[in-house]
Amino acid sequence: MSPGVDFAALKRRVGLEEVLACYQVRLKGVGRHCLRGRCPLPTHSSQQSVESFVVDTVQNVWACHSASCAQARRGKVGGNILDLVACLEGCSIREAALRIQAAIPASGVSDQLVSKGKSADVNQEELPHLRFTLRLSGWHPYLGQRGIQPETAARFGVGYYAGSGFLQGRIVFPIHDDRGGLAAYAGRTVDGSEPRYRFPPGFRKSAVVFNLHRAVEEAVRKGGRAIVVEGFFDCLRVHQAGYRNVVALMGASLSEPQSWLLQKYFRGLVLMLDGDQAGRRASQQLAARLRDRVPLGMAAVPIGRQPDQLSAEEIRRILCGA
Secondary structure, three states: OOOOOOOHHHHHHHHHHHHHHOOOOOEEEOOOEEEEEEEOOOOOOOOOOOOOOEEEEOOOOEOOOOOOHHHHHHOOOEEEEEEHHHHHHHHOOOHHHHHHHHOOOOOOOOOOOOOOOOOOOOOOOOOOOOOOOOOOEOOOHHHOOOOOHHHHHHHHOOOOOOOOOOOOOOOOOOOOOOOOOOOEEEEEEEHHHHHHHHOOOOOHHHHHHHHHHHHHHHHHOOOEEEEEOOOHHHHHHHHHOOOOOOOOOOOOOOOOHHHHHHHHHOOEEEEOOOOOOHHHHHHHHHHHHHOOOOOEEEEEOOOOOOHHHOOOHHHHHHHOOO
């Protein structure tokens, strides 16, 4: 039997920004909820419509107003995530849904959708740096509930944001590029409400490795190796256990730009993804992709658990056996 698909649930869960990140599509923010840029569709042949591709991040819809795309799609100028992937891949709506469902699990963004769509060179241009910094509180009880020590939060610049905007009322994580430049802020809810994590519109988390700039310095003393985890809290807890050469993918998948960055800066990697079914499947997929590129170790997190749920002693024991 073919896999079932809940089309409505999929469209509610997956944002266009996540899908576009899979294809390394770069758009510029225009206003609070709009993105604009070059059209990634293979049907686009117009030389005059340079930035005709528009995304509404609130409605989760897109449109390309070029004559070439409209003509190829029988006058339809836009659609949702399913229409986008179907056009990029030249497949049916159902096949598009299956590809999205497989490539973008609830735990993070994947680059596995990329096939026929236009993609960027992994040797990408530098990410723009933020020209502002947020004023965060130094501590919040939620951090204590997650086992984060005050000194760890201070080192990573993590804190609670009480100001206005899309990060209001969230634990905020500063995200830096490989050279230490501040590229974005991400926020996590403290009450478990959805979406649990928010990233700025247009920000491509698949182009960044969290904590890379700090881990590179520490890796020199660790034989050039780095530990790779999924999430922010995983990274902070492994750091607390004494492994400061830890980085996070901000999801359960590895994009080509992230792979390029890891191979550029480290001589070996240890994968320490979550112990749930999605994490173990992702570990196998990542290992298959990386084992011929870089020396690789596997740290087996207990079934059903995550690195941020382990004690420092458990983390050390698992990594010593990796």
